[in-house]
Amino acid sequence: MINSKQAAIIKKDIFAIVSNKQLLTALIIVPLVFTVFFPTIFILIIRFAPDQVNNIEQILNMLPEDMRTGDMQTTIIAFLLDNIMPLFFTIIPILASSIMAASSFVGEKEKRTLETLLYSPLTLTQMFQAKVWASFVISMAVTYASFVIMLIVVEALLLFAFGNMILPGLSWLFILLAVTPAMSLLAITLIVRGSAKAQTMEDSQQRSVFLVLPIMLVIVGQFMGIVLINPWYLLIAGAVLGAIAALLMRGSMKKFTYEALLKR
Amino acid sequence: MNVIITENLSKTYDGGKEAVKNLTLTLEQGEVFGFLGPNGAGKTTAVKLLNGTVSHTTGSCRVFDIDPMTKPEELHQISGVLTEHAQMYDHMTGLDNLLFFGAVFGLSAGESKTRALGLLEELELFDAKDKRLSTYSTGMRQRLSLARAMIHKPKILFLDEPTSGLDPESILSVNRMIKNLAENEGVTIFLCTHQLRYAQEICCRYGLIDDGIMFANGTLDELRGLVSGGTTVKIKTDTDIHEIQVEDESEIPAIVKRIVNEGGNIYSVSTEKPSLEDVYFALTNKIDPARGGASA
Ligand SMILES: Nc1ncnc2c1ncn2[C@@H]1O[C@H](COP(=O)(O)OP(=O)(O)O)[C@@H](O)[C@H]1O
Ligand SMILES: [Mg+2]
Numbered sequence: 001m002i003n004s005k006q007a008a009i010i011k012k013d014i015f016a017i018v019s020n021k022q023l024l025t026a027l028i029i030v031p032l033v034f035t036v037f038f039p040t041i042f043i044l045i046i047r048f049a050p051d052q053v054n055n056i057e058q059i060l061n062m063l064p065e066d067m068r069t070g071d072m073q074t075t076i077i078a079f080l081l082d083n084i085m086p087l088f089f090t091i092i093p094i095l096a097s098s099i100m101a102a103s104s105f106v107g108e109k110e111k112r113t114l115e116t117l118l119y120s121p122l123t124l125t126q127m128f129q130a131k132v133w134a135s136f137v138i139s140m141a142v143t144y145a146s147f148v149i150m151l152i153v154v155e156a157l158l159l160f161a162f163g164n165m166i167l168p169g170l171s172w173l174f175i176l177l178a179v180t181p182a183m184s185l186l187a188i189t190l191i192v193r194g195s196a197k198a199q200t201m202e203d204s205q206q207r208s209v210f211l212v213l214p215i216m217l218v219i220v221g222q223f224m225g226i227v228l229i230n231p232w233y234l235l236i237a238g239a240v241l242g243a244i245a246a247l248l249m250r251g252s253m254k255k256f257t258y259e260a261l262l263k264r
Numbered sequence: 265m266n267v268i269i270t271e272n273l274s275k276t277y278d279g280g281k282e283a284v285k286n287l288t289l290t291l292e293q294g295e296v297f298g299f300l301g302p303n304g305a306g307k308t309t310a311v312k313l314l315n316g317t318v319s320h321t322t323g324s325c326r327v328f329d330i331d332p333m334t335k336p337e338e339l340h341q342i343s344g345v346l347t348e349h350a351q352m353y354d355h356m357t358g359l360d361n362l363l364f365f366g367a368v369f370g371l372s373a374g375e376s377k378t379r380a381l382g383l384l385e386e387l388e389l390f391d392a393k394d395k396r397l398s399t400y401s402t403g404m405r406q407r408l409s410l411a412r413a414m415i416h417k418p419k420i421l422f423l424d425e426p427t428s429g430l431d432p433e434s435i436l437s438v439n440r441m442i443k444n445l446a447e448n449e450g451v452t453i454f455l456c457t458h459q460l461r462y463a464q465e466i467c468c469r470y471g472l473i474d475d476g477i478m479f480a481n482g483t484l485d486e487l488r489g490l491v492s493g494g495t496t497v498k499i500k501t502d503t504d505i506h507e508i509q510v511e512d513e514s515e516i517p518a519i520v521k522r523i524v525n526e527g528g529n530i531y532s533v534s535t536e537k538p539s540l541e542d543v544y545f546a547l548t549n550k551i552d553p554a555r556g557g558a559s560a
Contacts (some may be wrong), residue, residue, distance in 0.1 A: 004367065004370065005367065005368050005369070005370055007367075008364060008367030008368050009368065012353075012364050016353070016355065019355055020355065111351060111353075111354070112349050112350065112351040113350075113351050113352060113353055115317075115347065115349055115350040115351075116350040116351060116352060116365075116412070117368070118317055119315060119317070119340050119343075119345045119350065120337075120340055120365075120368045120369065121337050121338070121340040121341035121368075121369060121370065122337055122340075122368070123336075123337045126337075257319070258316070258317040258318065258336070259317070259318050259319065262317070
């Protein structure tokens with residue numbers, strides 16, 4: 001599916017992002033905030049200062065009976081872990097793939113290296129495939145690495161604070177296998193579709209707001225009136241979003257011509 | 265064998281600018297063709313048309329029997345293109361840039377490396393090969409771009425203003441390289457420039473373009489035939505330097521005899537044919553007397 005010429009482009013794009021200190025820092029810091037900083041604060045507050053969370057009783061009361069198995073604190077932690085953290089977590093692939101896709105598509109246009117690449121013996125579709133793959137690979141690598149780090153940090157903290165671990169639920173499996181890949185693809189598609197018009201990487205990255213914003217709203221919603229996330233809905237949502245992204249991507253690839261790409 | 269054939273090829277950009285009008289042209293294999301005209305004449309657009317990176321509005325063209333519009337990727341495998349705006353990667357070294365493009369053109373890692381090192385040597389960039397491109401001067405970048413355009417041993421090379429930013433010494437070595445490619449390896453060269461004096465040094469045939477129209481095309485002698493005024497004879501005597509126009513060299517002995525008979529002492533006699541520049545301006549004045557022919 002990927003030929004050696006495309007592989008060269010994928011390798012080059014990945015190397016470009018890894019050797020760019022600014023972009024690499026963004027790729028590391030943002031996930032760390034979501035996977036280490038936030039959960040640590042949550043767990044420490046719930047363990048050592050639960051009184052500070054003024055509506056903790058309310059949240060607890062909103063939870064269904066079968067979730068209130070252990071004591072109040074482990075119940076809250078389990079709720080946060082399976083119903084709030086996944087939402088924060090889906091922002092990671094969106095940001096990672098936006099940063100990567102903006103650099104790979106718009107960055108090359110901005111630096112005038114795209115024109116050179118257009119004289120290569122690849123069809124426009126093949127070149128775009130390679131670039132989409134590069135963004136997808138980086139985004140998923142960052143996402144999965146974030147998950148592993150989060151798991152280690154959260155479980156170590158729980159062990160330290162409560163003396164036992166609370167393992168993540170089924171919803172995480174679907175987050176990792178369906179929702180995050182779909183979100184990556186959607187974000188890449190959004191950037192690709194805007195790449196002919198966007199003149200700078202920053203312009204282009206800002207488009208990812210369209211994806212992050214709805215997720216933020218859901219997060220805020222979660223704190224006001226709780227919607228428990230059914231893991232199977234996640235699987236379905238991931239599949240639907242992934243299919244939409246794939247269709248949109250196909251559509252935008254067909255529209256690209258050399259001239260449209262080089263327009264400034 | 266004709267490697268480029270165009271018929272009434274025209275390009276009108278979206279804004280309505282007619283950049284190339286009815287270009288009909290054939291190029292033979294191994295030719296160094298000079299496509300000459302002032303800035304904005306339509307040279308770069310022609311190169312892009314011939315490589316399928318802009319679509320033509322009317323007409324047709326084939327390069328090595330490939331239609332650049334429908335199969336650009338096939339054409340790119342055998343054509344090398346140097347254009348003024350095509351850059352390489354600043355964060356990579358000169359060598360890594362060439363290795364990357366080698367891989368993109370389907371060379372194996374070994375082939376890429378041998379080819380890249382050879383080109384770096386030939387273009388006097390060997391010592392800078394491990395430095396990042398961001399440290400390169402304009403001239404070094406231009407030479408690296410030239411190496412990049414040749415990494416896959418193209419059968420046809422499009423060079424758009426290849427000498428821009430080069431010092432005179434580099435121009436000489438680049439010229440040697442271009443001549444060698446054409447003469448010994450049969451590579452066809454399509455060279456665009458607005459520097460007529462430079463073009464005269466290496467091209468064997470010319471197309472003169474202005475405002476999208478190719479108004480003349482042929483060898484230098486053929487172009488000279490289009491304008492009046494043949495050879496200029498310069499005769500230096502003890503009192504003066506005479507410049508006399510003759511139609512044919514056979515007129516020279518008579519002129520010399522006359523001066524001697526009139527008692528003049530002759531120190532030197534030289535002949536000068538009109539240069540490409542002379543011919544160009546004579547021709548542009550002919551098609552557009554209002555221009556005055558002073559700018560290029
Ligand atoms: N993408 C474009 N859109 C609109 N006009 C263009 C574009 N590219 C070039 N032109 C115009 O077409 C004409 C020919 O340009 P060009 O082919 O670059 O000339 P040259 O290479 O001989 O300097 C110029 O008037 C230029 O402004
Ligand atoms: Mg030009």
